[in-house]
Amino acid sequence: MEIGRTLWLDLTLAGLITGGMYALVAVGLNLQYGLMRVMNIAHGEFLMVGAYLAYWAYTLTGVSPLLTLPAVFVALFLIGLLVFRLCFRRIARASPSVEVLEARSLLVGFGLMFLIQNGAYLAWGADLRGYEYLARPVEIAGARFGANRLVVFAFAVGVSLVLLALLRFTLFGKAVRAMMQSPRGAQLVGIDVGLLHPVVFGVGLALAGVAGALLSMIYEISPAMGEPYTVTALIVITLGGLGSAPGSLLGGLLLGLVETYGTHVSNPSMKMLLSYGVFVLVLILRPRGLFAR
Amino acid sequence: MTISRWARIAVATVLVALTVTPALAQDPPVRIGYAIARTGPWAAGSQVTQEPNYLLWAEQVNAAGGLNVQGKRRKVELIGFDDRSETDTVVRTFEKLMGSDKVDLILPPWGTGANFAVMPLIQKYGYPMLAPTATGRKLIEMKNPFFFALLQQPDRIMGALADFLAAKGAKTAAVIYVDELFGLETVGALETALKAKGIEIVDKKSYPLGVKDLSPVLRDFKAKNPDAFLGITYPPDTFLATAQAKEVGFNPKVFYVAVGSAFPVYKQRMGETIEGVTGIGTWNPKTGGPAKAYFDAHVAKFQKEPDRWASAHAWAGLQILQQSVEKVGLDRKAIRDHIAATEFETIVGKIRFKDGENVTTPGIVSQWQKGEFEVVWPTDRATAPALFPKPVWK
Helix, strand or coil: CCHHHHHHHHHHHHHHHHHHHHHHHHHHHHHHHHHCCCCCHHHHHHHHHHHHHHHHHHHHHHHHHHHHHHHHHHHHHHHHHHHHHHHHHHHHHHCCCHHHHHHHHHHEEEEEEHHHHHHHHHCCCCEECCCCCCCCCCECCEEEEEHHHHHHHHHHHHHHHHHHHHHHHHHHHHHHHHHCCCCHHHHHHCHHHHHHHHHHHHHHHHHHHHHHHHCCCCCCCCCCCCCHHHHHHHHHHHHCCCCHHHHHHHHHHHHHHHHHHHHHHHHHHHHHHHHHHHHHHHHHHHCCCCCCC | CCCHHHHHHHHHHHHHHHHHHHHHHCCCCEEEEEEEECCCCCCHHHHHHHHHHHHHHHHHHHCCCEEEEECCCECCCEEEECCCCCCHHHHHHHHHHHHCCCCCCCCCCCCHHHHHHHHHHHHHCCEEEECCCCCCCHHHHHCCCCCCCCCCHHHHHHHHHHHHHHHHCCCCCEEEEEECCHHHHHHHHHHHHHHHHCEEEEEEECCCCCCCCCCHHHHHHHHHCCCCEECCCCCHHHHHHHHHHHHHHCCCCCEEEEECCCCCHHHHHHHHHCCCEEEEEECCCHHHHHHHHHHHHHHHCCCCCCCCCCHHHHHHHHHHHHHHHHHHHCCCHHHHHHHHHCCCCCCCCCCCEEECCCCCCCCCCEEEECCCCEECCCHHCCCCCCCCCCCCCC
């Protein structure tokens, strides 16, 4: 099929925007699993909580979801500290190796998933909910996109870059990376693992919440919405290389582009086949992910 | 614990039993069992369209003194379980309700798949089931004598859509459909119906459930400029197709999205955007006095509106069950025979079944106009004239 110049631009931008969304969903989990090996399978559920917070703030008080983002961040950060203290701290301390930590945290994550999802059902019911915000189209070089999607894209790129800078250029980033490489060694050189661990976990959760708040501007929300996002996040961070901030951004964008072009020339029903095809290919060629070092 | 204490407990138990037993003997409630999704992915549909009706109905019946069982009033006791959106839980729960609990009657679960799964059981145990959220020739063709489908079937719905398009002079259509049982059967029916009316399909694409981006397809469609966009879509994708058609500025004369367009949340979520959007409907509060009364009671009890398609069919199913029990009592075989042989007056008009299919309710096209999902086709059921062409997205 021939692709004209405007359509080319159209599809590329659409693919990048979708990809940015994938990257955004993955950022939080990348901190938790990628860096700390805490397999928080309830990632999507915390995203759901963030989405509901933004929804209620907007529908009850009319506050713009963009303005509630800091509040969502703080709220989920605090929840993250609490969850870590209650569920993951002992596991992180007692696990003899990262493999054991992964397995044990996975089980805890499943429990959390059920608790949070059912809590949401009890509190808010099963109804689909949604609101209209920034749904007006914006024109870029002749192609039209929803303003809310552009905001999500900008945010995804922004967060990824900030994270990249933090991890690479600051002492904090060094400490986090050291903690990941060798928790005991990190403690020996004076890194306060007892503080750093919960903080990184909390930030991961906070970013999941922020992603949820942003996505609530585009998609309908329901207590069951989280699981597919967890799967997307896992694919993206594995594709990009565990713990790599640029990897997860570029991995997400790559997936978005492949899906958009693929569905254009074939059929949206091929979407799954295409994204898993890319995933399998990357795992075969670069088993540790595109950007793993 | 001393002996005297045991004795006191025994005496108390006997006393309680004595006071309770006569009441029970006088007035045993009619036990009606069901499993339905309260959690999981089906819950968004079942909790809008189906279970609220069960609760409202039981409350109304009990407030009126109970269910009329051949002239004798008996209270209704609903025994409902969460099926967690799992087919095996649906089957297990209905097996328990009918096989060991031996409830008097059952109400159906939500969705074509779940109904399909319990069909062998209702035949085995002989429980009539009036299903408001099951579509598909496959179900009807099973010729299960205890199964009654309240909704219009895909060929009827698509036939009405094609008639509507032809009447408005539409010549071309672009189609997307969900890649799943409902979508496949419906798109087949649509192709047949459009062909009969000489309407050309310029493009046809399928998409998977839970799709997050339909813009590549909609951009293609926009370039082809068809008269009508026909989306055989499910709820989340119905919203997505609408929002993205607006984003890319795709403005066909008819914009049709199938399932979910009748949900009140569609209006709440999209606001003025949806003016002129068409979809599958059956009724609205203007349809008639009983429909209005139902609508008001629903809003009063749940603070949310029923949907403008299957909610009323669910209610009609309860009306049919109630009328049958009044006539023939709780003999389930007799109820089945009565349902199969009688024409009922319901809030969506007369309903009569032939081989388990509702053959009296026509396929209906409805359209959002100023906050109400107006019936616009067929004209004898219309509550408002159609807006054609659909106004440009707001």
